[in-house]
Amino acid sequence: MMDHCPKSSLANISVLSLVVVGILYLYVSSNYPSLGYGCAIPVANSDVRPYDAPPPPADELGRALQMAAKADRTVILTVVNEAYTEQDVNSDKTMLDLFVDSFWLGDGTRHLLDRLLVVAVDRTAYRRCRFRRLNCYRLETEGEGRDEKLYMSEGFVRMMWRRTQFLGEVLRKGYNFIFTDTDVMWLRNPFPWLSNNVTVDLQISTDKFNGDPWSERNPINTGFYFVRSNNRTTSLFDAWYGRKANSTGKKEQDVLIDLMHEGLFQRLGLRVRFLDTDYFSGFCRDSKDFDRVATVHSNCCRSIKAKVFDLSVVLRDWKRYKWRRGQRKVAGGRNGTGSYNRWTPHVGCWRAWRTTPQQKQ
Ligand SMILES: *[C@@H]1O[C@H](CO)[C@@H](O)[C@H](O)[C@H]1NC(C)=O
Ligand SMILES: *[C@@H]1O[C@H](CO)[C@@H](O)[C@H](O)[C@H]1NC(C)=O
Ligand SMILES: *[C@@H]1O[C@H](CO)[C@@H](O)[C@H](O)[C@H]1NC(C)=O
Ligand SMILES: *[C@@H]1O[C@H](CO)[C@@H](O)[C@H](O)[C@H]1NC(C)=O
Numbered sequence: 001m002m003d004h005c006p007k008s009s010l011a012n013i014s015v016l017s018l019v020v021v022g023i024l025y026l027y028v029s030s031n032y033p034s035l036g037y038g039c040a041i042p043v044a045n046s047d048v049r050p051y052d053a054p055p056p057p058a059d060e061l062g063r064a065l066q067m068a069a070k071a072d073r074t075v076i077l078t079v080v081n082e083a084y085t086e087q088d089v090n091s092d093k094t095m096l097d098l099f100v101d102s103f104w105l106g107d108g109t110r111h112l113l114d115r116l117l118v119v120a121v122d123r124t125a126y127r128r129c130r131f132r133r134l135n136c137y138r139l140e141t142e143g144e145g146r147d148e149k150l151y152m153s154e155g156f157v158r159m160m161w162r163r164t165q166f167l168g169e170v171l172r173k174g175y176n177f178i179f180t181d182t183d184v185m186w187l188r189n190p191f192p193w194l195s196n197n198v199t200v201d202l203q204i205s206t207d208k209f210n211g212d213p214w215s216e217r218n219p220i221n222t223g224f225y226f227v228r229s230n231n232r233t234t235s236l237f238d239a240w241y242g243r244k245a246n247s248t249g250k251k252e253q254d255v256l257i258d259l260m261h262e263g264l265f266q267r268l269g270l271r272v273r274f275l276d277t278d279y280f281s282g283f284c285r286d287s288k289d290f291d292r293v294a295t296v297h298s299n300c301c302r303s304i305k306a307k308v309f310d311l312s313v314v315l316r317d318w319k320r321y322k323w324r325r326g327q328r329k330v331a332g333g334r335n336g337t338g339s340y341n342r343w344t345p346h347v348g349c350w351r352a353w354r355t356t357p358q359q360k361q
Helices: 006-011 018-031 033-039 058-068 095-105 110-115 123-131 154-172 231-242 252-261 264-268 304-330 347-355
Strands: 074-080 116-120 136-138 176-180 184-186 202-206 220-227 272-274 280-282 295-297
Touching: 058 074, 058 116, 058 136, 058 154, 074 095, 074 110, 074 123, 074 154, 095 110, 095 123, 095 184, 095 304, 110 116, 116 123, 123 136, 154 176, 154 231, 154 252, 184 304, 202 280, 220 252, 220 280, 220 295, 231 252, 231 264, 252 264, 304 347
Parallel strands: 074 116, 074 176, 116 136, 202 272, 280 295
Antiparallel strands: 176 220, 184 295, 202 220
């Protein structure tokens, strides 16, 4: 099919600069509107710099956000470091690969990849991101790369705070975002399950949902949340980051929990909705229902290797569910087989609790 596309033959003329190709492409496609998608540029993004090109200058954040956000100024952000992008000798995939795969396998999630901005905090992560042809942003961190991988090491904590500061910056630029850890599998488009009422400032996942979406007694998990950009939320992130100097030995999640228990949400007038684990689930508590689950986070697990292992199994469970669902449709839409669907136990993570030293959680 590609033979008939004027674009692909143009692309082979390597002497032309990329700019000229781009201009010609625009010209050609405007003259052959009926060619449609069959002749799309064979890379994911319009940005065609080689994956190992040096990162763009630091003031590129606005541009990167603009590229990922649609008219509603909402982006999906994940932060990766070397540990999530390097491949263990015994594993087929990196965490970032699994994450991206989930957008392919999920229901209604493929187009969301366009909204995703991958924030890379070191060089390896940035190169890997570029290689995958994702929207990548290079976040410079001070003294980076030394011990970021080790859970609660000095480097890890520094990187964590840099992340909080960065996310506050994104809010201040007027972008709403879903922050997702890279070890969250996106099995369904989460937006239909998130409140679209603009008065809800923050919607955050929980380790175990207590049944009341407005109860601050829910154990929050900062691995997945949707936050709207406004005065209240920028103040929240300022307060959160403001604790940096006074939070030795604490994860930023624990600091947010402290702030919540100190009554900061009320003081700021924040409306915070806590998310049900049947939809926004994790290894701490599995979703009970494959027909509703939107995300699966490998929380309650402390080794990256174990997470990659068990999340691969999650994707396999999901593929089997989809296959069975397809069979059901073929059989005439008979119901009642939903209970066949079970998550395989997260044995990699259970084992890791017993055997490995502390690593990134
Ligand atoms: C949003 O929530 C507020 C507060 O509960 C409510 O008064 C308002 O009617 C809601 N708006 C919409 C569009 O649902
Ligand atoms: C809060 O937002 C309102 C309008 O959205 C704006 O007029 C006001 O200046 C903001 N306040 C602060 C402290 O940023
Ligand atoms: C640090 O936080 C504790 C309470 O968590 C508080 O008592 C103390 O005054 C704070 N120190 C500083 C320097 O803010
Ligand atoms: C089939 O299952 C779906 C999802 O659980 C449910 O919404 C629907 O009502 C069921 N249909 C029948 C005919 O039982």
